[in-house]
Amino acid sequence: MQKWIMSGILIVACAFAAVLMFTLPGKDQVAQEEKPQMPAVTVSAEQAEATVKANCISCHGTDLQGGAGPNLQKIGSELSAEQLYGIITKGKGGGMMPSFKDKLKDEEIANVAMWLAEKK
Ligand code: HEC
Incomplete structure (x- = not known):
């Protein structure tokens, strides 16, 4: 029994x-939560240019030639879309490059990241 x-x-x-x-x-799983996951989007250059014009050129220049922030014209040869997504989402340089997590949708950030990644 x-x-x-x-x-x-x-x-x-x-x-x-x-x-x-x-x-x-x-x-x-824990590691993935720390690193922002980029949503899959189809790149729209038109949308990316509009987002960049409204949010980025004040610091990075009208032609992304640089200003308060660095030149981004060939950023795709240095950083991948995922890395760009991470920088735009979280910011960089202790807030000098602002975080866009609360200003832009994930998809908008992903679109800009993929658009910038093609700039080589
Ligand atoms: C308030 C000014 C400002 C705005 C607005 C801004 N940035 Fe930046 N950005 C910076 C500065 C300053 C740096 C350099 C930070 C560092 O490296 O410490 C930077 C760095 C970057 C980098 C990294 C470059 C590299 O060589 O590592 C990327 C990519 C970037 N910005 C993209 C963007 C995008 C895309 C937008 C718009 C959605 C944007 N930034 C808006 C100021 C800005």
């Missing part, structure tokens, strides 16, 4: 452990 109780407890414990293994966030 006791044997049955023991193995019953063991089975329940194993099932509980298995459930925990699948529900606890893995290391990969």
Whole structure:
């Protein structure tokens, strides 16, 4: 009789452990949450230019030639779309380059990032 109780407890414990293994966030998942995930978008140059005109040229120059912020005309040869997405989302240089997380939609940032990544 006791044997049955023991193995019953063991089975329940194993099932509980298995459930925990699948529900606890893995290391990969945690790492992904820290790094902003770029949504997949189809690049629209027209939209990107409008977003950049409204938000970026005051610091980066009308032709992205640079000003208060660095020249971005060939930024695609230095940074990938994901890296650009991260910089525009979070900002850079302790706030000198502002974060656009609350000003632009994720998709708008992704579109600008992919557009800039093509500038080589
Ligand atoms: C208030 C001024 C300002 C505005 C507005 C601004 N930036 Fe910047 N940006 C900066 C400064 C200053 C830096 C340099 C930060 C550093 O490297 O420490 C920078 C850096 C960057 C970089 C990194 C360049 C590199 O070589 O590492 C990218 C990319 C960038 N900005 C894109 C943008 C985009 C896209 C927008 C518009 C959505 C924008 N910035 C709006 C000031 C600005």
